[in-house]
Amino acid sequence: MAVKVRNVINTHARRLRIAGDRLRTHFGWHPDQMLRDVQMAYAGACVYCHSAFIGMPHGLHDLTLDIVNPTVQPYYATNVRWCCQTCNRAKQQMSPEAWGGRCAFWDAYRRHTKRPVQPSFWD
Ligand SMILES: [Zn+2]
Numbered sequence: 351m352a353v354k355v356r357n358v359i360n361t362h363a364r365r366l367r368i369a370g371d372r373l374r375t376h377f378g379w380h381p382d383q384m385l386r387d388v389q390m391a392y393a394g395a396c397v398y399c400h401s402a403f404i405g406m407p408h409g410l411h412d413l414t415l416d417i418v419n420p421t422v423q424p425y426y427a428t429n430v431r432w433c434c435q436t437c438n439r440a441k442q443q444m445s446p447e448a449w450g451g452r453c454a455f456w457d458a459y460r461r462h463t464k465r466p467v468q469p470s471f472w473d
Contacts, residue, residue, distance in 0.1 A: 351385055351388050351389060351392070351410065352381070352385055354388055354410050354413070355381050355384045355385050355388055356381065358384070358414075358415045359373055359374070359379055359381070359384075362379075362415065362417070362424070366424060373424070373426075377423065377424050377425050377426055378425055378426040378427055379424075379426045379430075380426070383426070384426070387432060388413065388432065391403070391413060391432035392404075392410065392413050396433045396434035396436075396437055397431050397432065397433050398431075398433050398434070398437040398441075398449075398453050399433075399434060399436070399437050399453075399456070401434060403434065406434060408435070411435065412434050412435050412436075413432060413433075413434065413435070414432070414433060414434065414435045414438040415430055415431075415432055415433075415438075416430060416431050416432070416433045416437070416438050416441060417429060417430055418430060418431055418446055419445070419446050420443050421445075440452075
């Protein structure tokens with residue numbers, strides 16, 4: 351899982367066009383804390399769709415780091431969440447408000463139909 355954390359830092363640093371060290375020193379992306387968070391997240395479920403990671407088909411690849419609000423700075427403590435790849439792809443650059451509305455809609459749908467969440471709903 352340490353490799354996962356290193357890859358996540360490097361990938362986001364490239365996307366954000368800042369040095370990985372800056373994510374660590376300025377935005378609080380501390381690998382030790384991130385490793386603990388990855389372990390806890392992977393043992394649980396996606397924060398958005400509530401699907402258990404353990405049942406997802408791609409192992410650790412299904413666990414991704416979402417920048418909650420891409421229009422503000424990526425402070426680890428306040429602006430990132432570990433979520434599944436399907437939700438992260440569906441959310442993309444959506445605002446937190448738009449994404450929250452979509453999650454609330456699907457949550458209400460699941461509760462009404464009592465169906466389990468299927469990742470294909472997010473496509
Ligand atoms: Zn999800």
